[in-house]
Amino acid sequence: MTLPSFLNWIDEERDQMIGTVRTWSHVNSGSFHLAGLEKMATLLAEAFSATGGDVQLLPSDQMPKISEKGEKQHQETGKILKISMRPDANRRVLLCGHMDTVFPETSPFQECTDLGDGRLKGPGVADMKGGLMVILTALRAFEKSSHHTQIGWDVIINADEEIGSFGSRKILTDHAKNADLGLVYEPALADGTLAGARKGSGNFSLIVKGKAAHAGRDHHLGRNAIASLAHAITQLDRLTAGRPDLTVNVGHISGGGALNVVPDLAICRLNVRIKAPEDQTWFLNQVKSIETELNNKDGITAEFHGEFTRPPKPMTKPLEQVFDLLKSCGSDLGIEISQKPTGGCCDGNNLAAAGLPNIDTLGVRGANIHSDQEYMIMDSLTERAKLTALLLHKLASGEASFPERETVQ
Ligand SMILES: [Zn+2]
Structure with a gap:
């Protein structure tokens, strides 16, 4: 098939994408570092305003915790960024990411290093500041598609994913109930393998x-x-x-x-x-x-x-249907799409529990996440942005159809 020409624009964005991910990686946004998260939210709000969507910063719920003295306490978590486009559209896609990382304010791992072989090492580059850049570029490209008015989208970027998303769970669930497809931007494995079923x-x-x-x-x-x-x-x-x-x-x-x-x-x-x-x-x-x-x-x-x-996220018929659709987009772009089950979990689990079929490893390819050797493969920024943009384009043009919703347990 001939690829829609708006996808070529993504290649032109490559250097700018890498530069911005570096800038974002240099802002420490550990889950408990509220000032860092606020700075990150401001940078993201500015960047996402380029999509033309409505940008809002929403408060998150407090997270319960047990103190060292055994007392029940509450922990404040960072604000949630929401960007919405065409709120009245009949069909909606929910794109989710997180701005927090596992690296605290005092972590020695604060800088990016170009490893010289196409990999960029840095805190959160794969998990998931690279993924946030994939969302941003894919949406900016999709808005250039001739069918873009056919679907609406919401982006939710929370600030407490790495600590269980307690403060953002309600907002995620509410949006999942009103969407037809979920896309989450956790990193894929370095070879491109995605996560299927999750514990x-x-x-x-x-x-x-x-x-x-x-x-x-x-x-x-x-x-x-x-x-x-x-x-x-x-x-x-x-x-x-x-x-x-x-x-x-x-x-x-x-x-x-x-x-x-x-x-x-x-x-x-x-x-x-x-x-x-x-x-x-x-x-x-x-x-x-x-x-x-x-x-x-x-x-x-x-x-x-x-x-x-x-809750566990099993492989279901609707999820298989989404993987088939993604595979067809992949083959148009020359990207092989495969998936395997994992013991890890993420916000994709919660979206599935709310009935929303979703693929949750649509971010960059990378590895060694949650360690000071975390890296992303820089070429995967444009590669994965094209994958999402093409997926949205196929759904909007009617070439592909939305999956059935999941049965809620
Ligand atoms: Zn993550």
Whole structure:
């Protein structure tokens, strides 16, 4: 087929795309660095105004957390950027990205380096500032398509994806309910492989309280919270074998203090990954019985907090249909499209749970994300922007049709 000529414009943008991703990468926007996130949001708002869409900055909800003292607190998260075009269009596409990175304000990894072989190393270049550039360029190109008026689009860029999207979950879900297709810009693997089915995930804390006492004089009067928690941790750890592909990772423990005091507080924090939606209930029931067992101990109280914030994203018929469509766009552009399941999860899980079929690794090709060796392949900026622009063009022209919505669990 002859490719629509507006795609050629994307090639002309290459140098500018790389330059802007470098600028964005140099702004530290760690999930907890609110000032950095604000700066990033301002830069993105300016850049996305070039699409002609309506740009808004929306507040996010506060995220619950358990303090080191076992108290319930709330954490503020960064604002959400929303850009909308043609709000009255019958067919809508939702494009999602995140501006936060895993690198805190104090991280030593703050600069970009051109590795000289077509790769650019830098914080967030792949995950996902490169992906945000793909969205921006694809939309600017699509607005040059002769069919662009046929569909509307919304871009949501949140600031707390790397910490579970608690503060942006409601906005994502609301928009997912009103869209016909979701596109998320997490990085593809370096060879271009995309993520298909994804596991679900939840973070939890178990707080155990005992009774403090002098370790020498009154040891018998104390109730050791650490000892009780230690037993519970081995029980939690064993749940990994309990269901196919379910994993429990106890990732952090805290508690106690002076060695001559029986500790009255111990907390463990864990991440749980599940494959099937039914695993949620199974896990929560198991934990309930561990909690009850602790509470039945003399002088010990236990509380379990947390939830599954990202339900599993299975491979479904509608999702297969979207992959087929993407494959056809890929073959027009000479890009091979393949996918495989992953244990990782992202906002694509939440969009799917709200019934929106979505492909969630449409960003740049890259690797070593979440480490100081993170890189993106610079050629993939234009390559992936063309892929999205062509996909939107095919949907708008009627050459391709939108998928059915998913059945909501
Ligand atoms: Zn990401």
